[in-house]
Amino acid sequence: MKLFIGYATTEGQTRKIARHVADRLVDMGHSVELGPLGDLGPLDLTRFDGAILAGSLHIGHYQKALSDFADKQAVKLNDMPTLMISVSLAAAGHDAEEWRSLEGILSDFTEATGWTPGQVAQVAGAYTPSRYDVFRRFAMRRIITIKDPTADMDWDKEYTDWPALDATLSEWLAGPKA
Structure with a gap:
């Protein structure tokens, strides 16, 4: 598969996570194009079999670069297999209220951008x-x-749980369960 991985990062942990995912996919025999969403020029997503977008939460919002990209590419993203990697310290805990908050933020994001990720991974940051x-x-x-x-x-x-991230990636690659 040829996959696009785009990320937005503030302190660098999301970039580290995106690079880890890219390396893992290449090791599995996939072709990968990795890039920071804020620095991308025009991108034709139809060249790819799937897309992974990663961004981190800060004060209840994802980076503008991620939101802008998802908004502009929503139609194409909704027509292909996608995985969103949402990075936050809230994902490091087990507090039910924080997890509900993460779900609410994601719901607001999908409503604002028009993109509904095929799968979402809530990943602890640093x-x-x-x-x-x-x-x-x-x-x-x-x-x-x-x-x-x-x-x-x-x-x-x-706080990133690398084995759990790898398992999520493998699950996403396997596709939806019938």
Whole structure:
């Protein structure tokens, strides 16, 4: 299969996840085109057998580059197998209210863009104080203190579950179950 992987990232974890997915797909024998959604020029999605879009949540919204791309390409995306990788720290926890919030954000996103992903993977991101400005560091410390009270607030910590991501990717490649 020839697959397109587009991503939008703020601190870099979504880019790392997208690259991991691309490498895994290539290792499985697929052809992959990977690119940051904010830097893409015109793209003909009909050249691809499927698409994976990845973006991270910040204050209840995905990056503008992801929303704009999904909005412009909604018709083509809805006509092909798609996987959306939604990256957030909320996905690192088991709080039912946070998971409902993730579902609500996704619902708002699909309504605003017109694209309904074939499958969605909620993937835990990373806490990266080394990349935050003073204000973001303060806000993120409050979140991490609740999510992971044992975390060292001065050091980066990755929460991404790579084996679970690989399993989701394999499931998506297998297609819908009859």
